[in-house]
Amino acid sequence: MKKHMINILACPIDKNNPLEIYEIKTEQDVIINGALFCSKCLRFYLIIDEIPIMLPDELRNKTNEIKFLEQWKEELPRKIVNEGEPWNLK
Ligand SMILES: [Zn+2]
Helix, strand or coil, X not given: CEHHHHHCCCCCCCCCCCCEEEEEEEEXXXXXXXXXXXXXXXXXXXXXXXXXXXXXXXXXXXXHHHHHHHHHCCCCCHHHHCCCECCCCC
């Protein structure tokens, strides 16, 4: 996603905006991999292959998301890796 899209993205659960942004891999102004974080409900939303995955809990793929967190736990903040909702590595 383009970095400036953060201005228009809101949490699908509570419509909170803006979300916090954590970049893992960025090329120019495009975030390839990273995560968004909602400080209101503490949910994170992954950015995978440039696409922010912003779905309600029941449509999220827990297996894939946990795998992603494992892979990038050193580059993402603790509040996502160990304390993020709807699941985390703790
Ligand atoms: Zn939220």
